[in-house]
Amino acid sequence: MAHIIDDETIExxxxxxxxxxxxxxxxxxxxxxxxxxxxxxxLNELDTDGVEPMSHVFPVYNVFREDVVINGDDRDQILKNAPESKDGAFKVPKTVE
Structure with a gap:
């Protein structure tokens, strides 16, 4: 079936x-x-009966790991690395007046 594309469609x-x-x-x-x-x-003329729809040619599996918290709350350990801390947080110089 020949498709005729007109100027309006191209515009x-x-x-x-x-x-x-x-x-x-x-x-x-x-x-x-x-x-x-x-x-x-x-392509629409092809017989696709029995062909399973797919999004990729090769099987794709989820390769992400389960999102599990493993380190917990180590605030005290982390703050030991800070030059200064205050009220359980890093203390930094004031940058905005």
């Missing part, structure tokens, strides 16, 4: 993509879009 897509196309580029874009739509039609 609209150009606006959406924030592209400024000259006449030669518009003609090339019309041909490219037509070929893409023809290819989609060709």
């Amino acid at each position: 609209y897509v150009g606006i959406l993509a924030k592209l400024e196309l000259d006449d030669a580029e518009k003609e090339a874009a019309k041909k490219d879009m037509g070929r893409m739509l023809d290819y989609i039609d060709k």
